[in-house]
Amino acid sequence: MKILICISHVPDTNAKIPFKDGKPDLAGLTFVIAPYDDFALARAVELRDQTAGKLTVLCVGKAETEATIRKALAIGADDAIRVDAEPTDAFFVATQIADIAKKNQYDMILTGRESSDYNGGQVHGMVAAMLGIPCVVPCMKLDLNGNVATMYREIEGGKEVVQLPTPFVAGCQEPIAEWKIPNMRGIMTAKSKPLQVVQPVGVTVATQVASYEVPAPRGNCKMIDAGNVAHLVEMLKSEAKVI
Amino acid sequence: MNVLIYIESENGAPKKSALEAVAYGAEIAKGQVVALASSDTATADLGNYGADKVLQFAVSGKLEASQVAELVAQAAEAQNAEVVIFAKSILNDLAAPMVGIKLGASVASNVIEKPDFSKGFVVKRSVFSGKAFTEVALNNAKKVLTIKKNAVAMTEKGKTAAVESFSPAITASPVQIKETTQKTGDILLTDADIVVSGGRGLKGPEHWGMIEELAKTLHAATGCSKPVSDMDWRPHHEHVGQTGIKVSPNLYVAVGISGAIQHLAGVSSSKTIVVINKDADAPFFKAADYGIVGDAFDIIPKLTEALKKAM
Ligand SMILES: Cc1cc2nc3c(=O)[nH]c(=O)nc-3n(C[C@H](O)[C@H](O)[C@H](O)COP(=O)(O)OP(=O)(O)OC[C@H]3O[C@@H](n4cnc5c(N)ncnc54)[C@H](O)[C@@H]3O)c2cc1C
Ligand SMILES: Nc1ncnc2c1ncn2[C@@H]1O[C@H](COP(=O)(O)O)[C@@H](O)[C@H]1O
Numbered sequence: 001m002k003i004l005i006c007i008s009h010v011p012d013t014n015a016k017i018p019f020k021d022g023k024p025d026l027a028g029l030t031f032v033i034a035p036y037d038d039f040a041l042a043r044a045v046e047l048r049d050q051t052a053g054k055l056t057v058l059c060v061g062k063a064e065t066e067a068t069i070r071k072a073l074a075i076g077a078d079d080a081i082r083v084d085a086e087p088t089d090a091f092f093v094a095t096q097i098a099d100i101a102k103k104n105q106y107d108m109i110l111t112g113r114e115s116s117d118y119n120g121g122q123v124h125g126m127v128a129a130m131l132g133i134p135c136v137v138p139c140m141k142l143d144l145n146g147n148v149a150t151m152y153r154e155i156e157g158g159k160e161v162v163q164l165p166t167p168f169v170a171g172c173q174e175p176i177a178e179w180k181i182p183n184m185r186g187i188m189t190a191k192s193k194p195l196q197v198v199q200p201v202g203v204t205v206a207t208q209v210a211s212y213e214v215p216a217p218r219g220n221c222k223m224i225d226a227g228n229v230a231h232l233v234e235m236l237k238s239e240a241k242v243i
Numbered sequence: 244m245n246v247l248i249y250i251e252s253e254n255g256a257p258k259k260s261a262l263e264a265v266a267y268g269a270e271i272a273k274g275q276v277v278a279l280a281s282s283d284t285a286t287a288d289l290g291n292y293g294a295d296k297v298l299q300f301a302v303s304g305k306l307e308a309s310q311v312a313e314l315v316a317q318a319a320e321a322q323n324a325e326v327v328i329f330a331k332s333i334l335n336d337l338a339a340p341m342v343g344i345k346l347g348a349s350v351a352s353n354v355i356e357k358p359d360f361s362k363g364f365v366v367k368r369s370v371f372s373g374k375a376f377t378e379v380a381l382n383n384a385k386k387v388l389t390i391k392k393n394a395v396a397m398t399e400k401g402k403t404a405a406v407e408s409f410s411p412a413i414t415a416s417p418v419q420i421k422e423t424t425q426k427t428g429d430i431l432l433t434d435a436d437i438v439v440s441g442g443r444g445l446k447g448p449e450h451w452g453m454i455e456e457l458a459k460t461l462h463a464a465t466g467c468s469k470p471v472s473d474m475d476w477r478p479h480h481e482h483v484g485q486t487g488i489k490v491s492p493n494l495y496v497a498v499g500i501s502g503a504i505q506h507l508a509g510v511s512s513s514k515t516i517v518v519i520n521k522d523a524d525a526p527f528f529k530a531a532d533y534g535i536v537g538d539a540f541d542i543i544p545k546l547t548e549a550l551k552k553a554m
Contacts, residue, residue, distance in 0.1 A: 119369065207350070
């Protein structure tokens with residue numbers, strides 16, 4: 001199997017996002033593979049091993065994303081492609097991924113269910129529409145039998161078992177696999193694995209960020225005495241007006 | 244500017260989130276408000292919340308997102324709709340970007356307010372898992388939006404929508420559904436006005452009876468923190484947060500949840516947050532509107548009683 005795993009390079013989920021001059025000031029933050037993408041990567045490595053296939057990791061991003069890409073190589077991807085561009089929106093990113101997929105004909109393209117910066121949940125659907133192949137999301141289990149995949153997909157209030165042949169796109173989430181931590185050997189070999197840098201294809205600008213805003217902090221939490229829960233009920237009725 | 248709204252329905256009625264999407268469409272349309280619904284969906288509420296017209300398509304089983312996208316794109320073209328609106332849901336979140344590609348539209352997800360037309364077509368959406376908002380300009384002539392719950396106030400317009408039938412050409416999907424397990428009758432997390440969630444502080448799945456009782460009293464959906472679903476105390480689809488469901492109800496009640504930043508990411512756009520935790524220093528209190536420091540096992544039954552009396 002030829003597998004493509006698309007990862008986004010995002011601030012660590014524990015980080016508060018600092019703002020400067022109305023923009024997120026990400027310079028001092030630690031960056032990681034987005035959590036859902038990390039689940040997808042873990043399963044991709046297992047499927048590569050199972051099928052004796054090849055796993056390519058793809059990231060659309062500038063040079064600073066290379067440490068994150070190397071981490072994916074250390075976890076087990078065989079080689080990497082970096083599209084050298086700012087990932088301005090989902091349409092831009094999806095266009096780049098679809099372009100590379102057309103040239104390389106992957107059997108499956110795995111992504112996260114959504115990134116943790118844009119939170120668009122759009123890239124996988126766009127890639128599938130551009131390539132004319134099916135997309136399953138959120139994919140919580142993915143097994144292969146020949147070229148037929150069996151997946152669990154979450155639906156509101158439950159789940160579905162679905163089957164489909166390759167090629168496809170799957171937007172993954174836990175518990176598809178356990179997050180993997182690179183071992184020493186992985187870290188060493190990652191340094192010499194091929195990382196190809198390619199130029200982006202031209203895209204018309206579909207969306208543009210005009211400004212950022214930080215959510216207003218909540219007013220001080222009103223503490224209610226544990227012995228007087230009726231008071232909470234009153235407050236929810238007359239003050240918050242939510243019940 | 245015509246607006247098309249895709250309606251998801253349940254047991255023959257539009258989902259509440261779909262009616263919100265109609266209300267949203269009615270607020271922003273400068274032309275016709277067209278709702279696209281399966282032919283077994285009741286149409287009265289669609290008119291009442293602002294649809295001028297309901298396009299009905301015949302249903303044949305469950306549609307895949309790619310098929311919804313075909314259907315919606317064809318309807319948008321037939322109706323000259325410039326704006327297509329979906330209510331956020333698992334299926335719609337996937338169908339919307341696909342429609343965007345088919346129509347050559349700009350797409351925005353997680354939209355939380357009406358667009359600002361003074362600057363073009365600018366929408367506000369949440370990013371960084373709820374840690375910030377951003378205003379995004381949609382440049383293309385056509386636009387596709389998925390809106391979050393509570394993006395607009397619901398007002399009844401008392402209109403009656405004209406009903407027309409619509410026969411799209413839909414391709415078969417290679418995705419075969421082998422099995423469906425779904426709990427019906429429960430209030431869906433993403434649709435609920437009130438959500439009651441439990442965390443690791445509840446010690447085990449056997450203690451969820453009191454959470455369910457509280458939720459029932461409040462007509463609420465139940466949620467949980469990630470470790471709770473990781474340990475299989477509760478099903479995965481109840482897990483709220485950065486790597487789970489993001490909710491924006493009117494009231495979120497968190498019981499025995501510490502308030503880790505990844506959990507808050509899923510709940511921070513709730514209107515009112517109530518936290519019950521035995522540790523006065525639990526970080527969740529800083530993100531709450533009302534708090535009670537105490538033992539959940541003592542407080543929850545009392546709270547349920549007090550609510551039963553008051554409601
Ligand atoms: C990348 C990443 C993504 C994540 N995504 C998510 C996510 O989507 N959702 C999520 O929830 N977490 C997520 N987490 C995990 C998160 O960091 C926390 O570990 C988790 O939210 C803690 O769950 P908890 O509050 O139930 O448990 P704990 O942190 O163990 O807190 C239990 C709380 O219960 C209180 N308590 C104990 N006994 C009682 C009692 N008798 N009565 C009242 N209170 C009591 C304690 O004081 C404590 O505050 C993620 C973590 C990472 C690293
Ligand atoms: N810059 C990027 N490079 C490669 N893949 C990406 C990038 N951004 C997003 N993705 C993938 O697309 C998925 C959905 O992203 P999003 O639409 O931003 O929520 C992510 O989980 C990633 O797998």
